[in-house]
Amino acid sequence: MAATDGKPRPAPIPTTKPFWDSLNEDKVRLQHCAECGAWVYYPRRRCPSCLSAALEWREVSGRGHIYSWTVGRQATHPAFAEDVPQFLAVVELAEGVRMTTTIVDAEEGDLVVGRAVEPVFEHGADGMTLLHFRPSA
């Protein structure tokens, strides 16, 4: 379990808790709209495509690709000073949703738009799990 080092941590609310619970089990679950078929991330009370409340949780592979990336060479916040250079990324999952994340177990050269990635579950000492990604085959 990783220490959280005074970093800002997520505070789930009832609507989003199933997502965080799934990360604790090394699984990725997303909301899927029974009305219009859209995949939804981040979790919401209603579907942002059609405003239906008929959102169901479904487990997905968590695989995807790098949609975009940057290397933060100045800490974006004092709590992230030890993480510099920060490999910040937006990952697009196979279902089409995009997530804010960081790329781990990687070299700078792995940061390429379109690079395939797989999930890495970082279990924190505070009981929260963050969803990072690493390059995959």
Add this chain to the structure above:
Amino acid sequence: MVEYRPERKYTGERIFMLEQWADLAAGALADAGLKASDVNGLVCANIRESDQFVPSTVAEYLGWRVNFAERVDLGGATPVGMVWRAAAAIELGLCDVVVCAAPSRPTPSLPPGQPRAWTPFGASSNIMGSPQAEFDIPYGNIAQNCGYAMIANRYASEYGYDPRATAKIAADQRTNACANPDAVFFGQPITIEDVLASKMVADPLHVLEIVMPCAGGAAVVVASKEVARRCRKRPVYVTGFGEHLMHKTPTYSPDLLHTPIGPAAEQAFGMSGIKRSDVDAVQLYDCYTITVLMSIEDSGFCAKGEGMSFVASQDLTFAGDFPVNTHGGQLGFGQPGLAGGFTQVTEAVRQVRGEAGDHQVPGCEVVYCSGTGGIMSEQTALIVQGG
């Protein structure tokens, strides 16, 4: 209008924002030749002293009775957003003299226990229930640099990226700043090579491609045609405007490569009946060079994906064939907080009035301005013309 000279290190008297509002309003009205009693509308943004009821607080402080009061919350897109809201209210007949102001000088330090003006989360909210607090901040996705860098890298993968072209935006704007004694970088020219050699902050953005924060502030008076005709300065007419928003955090943008300025510009040009080729100068919100590049493209001044070659082949200086940010832009003139976006508006007014001195574009009659808030989150477009 009135604009404080931007200052990197403000050493003047520290006064509260309501007090700055009063000074700016008085200055803008004096420039227009109008009296305080002529004012019947106001548009404000956030002020340090209150996080609610800002319009009525400002009205009370200034002794104004107004028929129209707005608080605009569009980050860097706020000043252009203020001007069009004022113009729309006047067009509806609600009022005929509206003061819009953005005080941005440092305020006095407050005793312990008072709310802090600054948080390390920048424009992101770390309050529980905020999507940013839960899904972005924990990964270190905080503040602007990295968001704009990711937009630039996505652009690069789709259309290609010429670092010399984006560096040229900064260098050409610096040339403009060097013709503007009020600019914070007056007297400090830079080359494309200087930009490329400057520190990398968030790949592919170098420090010289990122705005210089400073102290300042500005106010403009928006008035009806009838009132404007009896003012002491040449009237500058608002003939088109637009606004478009689509995300807070770019991760969740439906389309990162077609920025919100596209629909905003389309609406503004449609309203004014002006063609892109009629525009004499553009004042584009320039928090980063990539913002300028994508604003040129998405506002329709060149084809999508051709911004890099367009910028490389045009002279963007005030003396050039496509003048951009003739005051130096926020990159060269400075970014006085929320008033940063006002620098694009005040420069447009100065150019049309023929008051731009050494950086005057000859015969400048039509100017296009843009505003950008958040991380390409919300953008505003404005077309102004001489009478």
